[in-house]
Amino acid sequence: MQDKLDWIARAVNRQRLLETAQKLVGVYSPTGQAKAALDCLAEILRRDGFVVERHAASYAQAPAVVVRWQGKKPGKTLQFNGHLDTVHLPFVPPSVHGDLLKGSGSSDMKAGTAAAVEALRALRDADALDAGAILLTAHDLHESPWGDGSQLNQLIADGNVGDAVLLPEYLSDVLPVIGRGGLTWLATIKRDGPPVHEVMRPDEPNVIAVGAELARRILDLDQRLQDKTHPLAGRESAFIGQIHGGQIFNQYPQECWLEGTRRWLPDTKRAPEIKRADVEIELRALTLALANETGTNIRLDINLMRDAFVLPDHPFVDAFQRAYAAVSPRPEGEGLGVRGLPIGAKPFCDDGNSFWALAHVPAITHGPKAGGAHTLDEWVSIDDLVRVAKVYALTALEFCSS
Numbered sequence: 561m562q563d564k565l566d567w568i569a570r571a572v573n574r575q576r577l578l579e580t581a582q583k584l585v586g587v588y589s590p591t592g593q594a595k596a597a598l599d600c601l602a603e604i605l606r607r608d609g610f611v612v613e614r615h616a617a618s619y620a621q622a623p624a625v626v627v628r629w630q631g632k633k634p635g636k637t638l639q640f641n642g643h644l645d646t647v648h649l650p651f652v653p654p655s656v657h658g659d660l661l662k663g664s665g666s667s668d669m670k671a672g673t674a675a676a677v678e679a680l681r682a683l684r685d686a687d688a689l690d691a692g693a694i695l696l697t698a699h700d701l702h703e704s705p706w707g708d709g710s711q712l713n714q715l716i717a718d719g720n721v722g723d724a725v726l727l728p729e730y731l732s733d734v735l736p737v738i739g740r741g742g743l744t745w746l747a748t749i750k751r752d753g754p755p756v757h758e759v760m761r762p763d764e765p766n767v768i769a770v771g772a773e774l775a776r777r778i779l780d781l782d783q784r785l786q787d788k789t790h791p792l793a794g795r796e797s798a799f800i801g802q803i804h805g806g807q808i809f810n811q812y813p814q815e816c817w818l819e820g821t822r823r824w825l826p827d828t829k830r831a832p833e834i835k836r837a838d839v840e841i842e843l844r845a846l847t848l849a850l851a852n853e854t855g856t857n858i859r860l861d862i863n864l865m866r867d868a869f870v871l872p873d874h875p876f877v878d879a880f881q882r883a884y885a886a887v888s889p890r891p892e893g894e895g896l897g898v899r900g901l902p903i904g905a906k907p908f909c910d911d912g913n914s915f916w917a918l919a920h921v922p923a924i925t926h927g928p929k930a931g932g933a934h935t936l937d938e939w940v941s942i943d944d945l946v947r948v949a950k951v952y953a954l955t956a957l958e959f960c961s962s
């Protein structure tokens with residue numbers, strides 16, 4: 561292990577990694593419009609001597625970037641997967657402040673993707689990959705609600721998937737072994753008649769009253785869900801984030817709408833899509849019953865964020881933990897490979913959920929120390945990007961020949 565670590569430590573180039581991260585952050589790429597950032601990455605990789613494939617993966621506006629790097633002998637394929645789209649906020653250009661790189665996507669997750677690219681280069685430059693292969697994928701359409709994960713889903717369906725996956729999202733202090741699935745829902749209640757003064761009110765249901773009743777039933781559902789809990793991932797939930805209705809104080813309202821989320825735990829006995837279908841059916845039954853009782857139209861729009869996530873016991877997890885421990889600083893006198901990351905939950909939905917739900921491939925979300933995701937003040941630690949590049953490269957050496 562020490563030999564491998566020495567090769568990798570020599571081959572990871574901090575300046576090259578930082579320049580790649582700065583270039584990617586420097587390209588404005590809100591979700592759905594990440595073509596220029598993907599083109600930029602493709603060009604960087606091509607200049608670096610890699611053979612770059614572009615795959616539309618059902619989104620030709622921004623073809624995904626795919627690179628394959630073969631080791632000397634057959635073995636397992638480790639995939640590094642990143643998204644280059646960012647949430648829809650004003651563009652913040654890259655800037656370096658001491659150990660911090662700031663700017664749009666520096667935390668989520670262009671700099672992490674640059675660390676994965678650096679791991680790939682280090683493996684090549686050190687001529688270190690004896691067996692197996694690396695598959696690097698980068699894509700658009702990650703961030704909700706502008707994206708729905710469909711480009712990655714298509715990449716997976718097309719077979720661009722490894723035997724295990726590393727995802728450089730901004731989670732560095734726990735090894736996430738479980739994560740809740742999530743959907744957003746939007747319920748719109750309507751009555752048929754035209755707008756009218758409330759003193760002339762027709763014999764039609766009051767949509768605000770129906771909205772209030774729907775809110776009460778969703779909150780009751782949330783109460784019933786409180787027993788569905790997991791020590792790491794927390795509990796299932798039904799949540800209301802906003803409710804709106806009516807135009808002015810004395811006009812009989814025509815429309816009321818509510819919007820929120822539903823989050824659920826993985827079910828080890830059932831397939832992810834079956835569990836999700838149950839969750840959707842429960843919500844639809846609840847709104848349909850209310851619509852029938854009140855004589856209103858209730859339209860329910862549901863958008864899947866991601867299915868629930870599980871990281872199984874798998875040799876990949878051991879390989880990652882050995883690599884993590886070898887790279888991480890440890891107390892004086894402690895040997896190599898002693899401490900892996902403590903296990904924990906994944907607080908958000910990410911592409912790892914899709915790899916698990918669609919392909920049953922183990923995926924570990926592990927990225928740099930970073931913060932400010934989904935804000936105008938994103939930052940990432942450059943030193944920690946270097947650490948992540950080493951962990952990724954060393955995990956490949958541990959896993960691909962296993």
Ligand SMILES: [Zn+2]
Nearest residue numbers: 643668669729
């Ligand atoms: Zn992300």
